Every structure is written in C-alpha cells, then in structure tokens.
Amino acid sequence: MALNRDFVGRASAPSSPYEVSRVKIKEFAAAIGDNNPIYRDREAARAAGHPDVVAPPTFPIVFSLAGGAILADPELGLNFAMVVHGEQRFQYQRPIYAGDELVSVSTVTDIRSVGRNEFITVRSDVTTVGGEPVCTTYNTIVERGGAG
Amino acid sequence: MAATVKYDDIEVGQEIPAADYPVRRASLVMYAGASGDFNPIHWNERFAKTVGLPDVIAHGMFTMAQGGRFVTDWVGDPAAVVDYGVRFSSMVVVPDDEKGAVITVSGVIEEKLEDKRVVVGLTARCDGSRVLSKARAVVQLS
Numbered sequence: 124m125a126l127n128r129d130f131v132g133r134a135s136a137p138s139s140p141y142e143v144s145r146v147k148i149k150e151f152a153a154a155i156g157d158n159n160p161i162y163r164d165r166e167a168a169r170a171a172g173h174p175d176v177v178a179p180p181t182f183p184i185v186f187s188l189a190g191g192a193i194l195a196d197p198e199l200g201l202n203f204a205m206v207v208h209g210e211q212r213f214q215y216q217r218p219i220y221a222g223d224e225l226v227s228v229s230t231v232t233d234i235r236s237v238g239r240n241e242f243i244t245v246r247s248d249v250t251t252v253g254g255e256p257v258c259t260t261y262n263t264i265v266e267r268g269g270a271g
Numbered sequence: 272m273a274a275t276v277k278y279d280d281i282e283v284g285q286e287i288p289a290a291d292y293p294v295r296r297a298s299l300v301m302y303a304g305a306s307g308d309f310n311p312i313h314w315n316e317r318f319a320k321t322v323g324l325p326d327v328i329a330h331g332m333f334t335m336a337q338g339g340r341f342v343t344d345w346v347g348d349p350a351a352v353v354d355y356g357v358r359f360s361s362m363v364v365v366p367d368d369e370k371g372a373v374i375t376v377s378g379v380i381e382e383k384l385e386d387k388r389v390v391v392g393l394t395a396r397c398d399g400s401r402v403l404s405k406a407r408a409v410v411q412l413s
Contacts, residue, residue, distance in 0.1 A: 147305075150304075153301065154302045155336040162349065179336065180336075180352040181332060211359075215354065
C-alpha cells in the first residue's frame with residue numbers, strides 16, 4: 124500500500140531525555156567488535172583530549188529513532204514486515220560523550236516511490252537538554268513492494 | 272581533537288588498506304541487544320525465510336558500524352568523524368556456522384576540504400557484492 128504523503132513535514136514531540144552512559148557505550152562498542160579504549164576507558168579518553176568516553180559514530184541509532192512513533196502510526200500505512208534499511212547518515216555538530224543528556228525531534232522529510240518500493244526519510248535533530256546542537260541523523264527506510 | 276593523521280600528509284586518491292571484519296550469528300545477537308533492533312530477520316532463520324530472505328541477514332547498521340570502525344581506526348580518534356552516511360545496497364547473509372560472513376572494507380581519499388577535513392570514500396564488500404554504496408565519511412584531520 125502506498126504510504127500516506129500527508130505525513131511529509133510531520134514532526135514528533137521531543138523525545139524524553141536519553142542519558143548516554145559509559146556502560147551503554149562500552150556495550151555498543153563490544154557489539155560492533157571495536158576494542159578502541161576511547162570507548163571504554165575514561166582515562167584513555169581524557170588522555171586523547173576528551174572529557175569522557177566517546178560514542179562510536181553510529182551510536183545515535185540507539186536513541187534517535189523517536190520518529191518510530193510516526194512510523195508506527197496506522198494512518199501512515201507502513202507494513203513493518205516488509206521494511207529494510209535504505210540509507211543512514213550521521214552529521215555531527217560535536218562528538219557525543221558519556222554523561223550527555225540528549226533529546227531528539229524527528230521529522231518526516233520525504234516519501235517517494237522508486238519502482239515498486241516506497242522510501243521514507245526521517246530526519247532527527249539531536250540536541251542536549253539545554254538545547255546545544257549535537258547531531259542530525261537521516262534515516263531512510265524502504266517498504267518492499269509498497270508502491271506495487 | 273587527537274587525529275593521528277595529518278591533513279598535509281594526505282593526498283586525493285590515496286588509498287586506505289582494506290580490513291576484514293568477521294560477522295557471526297553471535298555478533299548479530301549482541302548487536303540486537305546493544306542497539307535495541309530485535310527484528311527477527313537478524314537472528315531467526317525460520318522467520319527470515321518466511322519473508323523471502325535467503326537466511327538471517329546482518330543489521331545494515333552493523334555493517335555501517337564496521338565502516339565507521341575502519342575510519343576511526345585509520346584516523347585514530349572516533350571524535351574526528353564529523354559526517355558519515357551510507358546507502359545499503361546489498362544484504363550481508365550470515366550462515367549459522369563457525370565461519371559466518373566477512374565484511375571487507377577499504378577506503379580512498381576522495382576530496383580535501385577546508386579546515387583540515389577530508390572526504391573518505393568507503394567500499395564494503397561481502398561474498399562478492401557491494402554491501403554499502405555512496406558510503407562517505409568527512410573526517411577532521413590534524
């Protein structure tokens with residue numbers, strides 16, 4: 124089923140604050156097989172000039188999909204069983220560190236058909252609870268056969 | 272902040288040697304837990320086949336993370352990656368055996384930007400297919 128184009132421009136309410144913990148960064152680094160001490164050891168991170176351990180570049184996937192609520196809205200018409208990940212991008216205004224408290228606002232920026240598939244792009248603007256910009260993520264998912 | 276690669280030492284066209292990253296079923300279980308993406312296509316062969324997939328496939332984000340690791344290992348500082356984007360062009364099929372699959376990542380300097388930044392173009396392959404396309408990272412060098 125074609126996705127509801129009326130959703131383009133729709134934005135989520137700000138997410139509840141996500142507190143970035145050292146433990147979660149370490150767990151994420153272990154899951155991607157990365158042994159970099161800057162992800163695990165505060166002293167190593169400080170020695171490299173950082174205030175605390177740093178999150179890996181793809182870490183925001185853990186919390187940035189506050190847009191999930193938009194995607195799950197039955198009015199959009201997305202069939203999750205047919206969804207695959209199309210594109211992903213992380214654009215950093217500054218690195219993410221343990222101790223950050225982050226809020227995401229997600230906006231549907233585009234819905235389009237390519238062949239028999241439907242593509243939907245969600246941008247998430249991630250800031251600290253104090254409003255400091257941290258990163259912008261772009262997530263494009265594909266509903267296979269959705270435009271068929 | 273502490274990139275070990277110096278902007279002045281880098282030329283457009285310079286290649287970053289390829290690295291291999293193994294992925295096994297256990298890797299996907301760990302990634303599901305760490306990322307919160309519990310879609311059964313990434314751990315349940317029976318379910319994967321019912322939705323038309325050949326077998327369990329890796330999370331696209333797992334593959335993207337390997338590309339990220341390739342860049343952060345090269346530059347020496349994870350915080351030096353200021354922009355990283357990919358398109359997922361093919362699946363990484365992960366069989367249920369000791370070998371699993373291997374993602375091979377290589378890179379090339381595509382462009383030198385202002386402020387000591389460079390664009391690294393990445394190639395990621397698995398089992399003869401390109402699994403990422405349009406994979407580019409903007410990296411802050413020193």
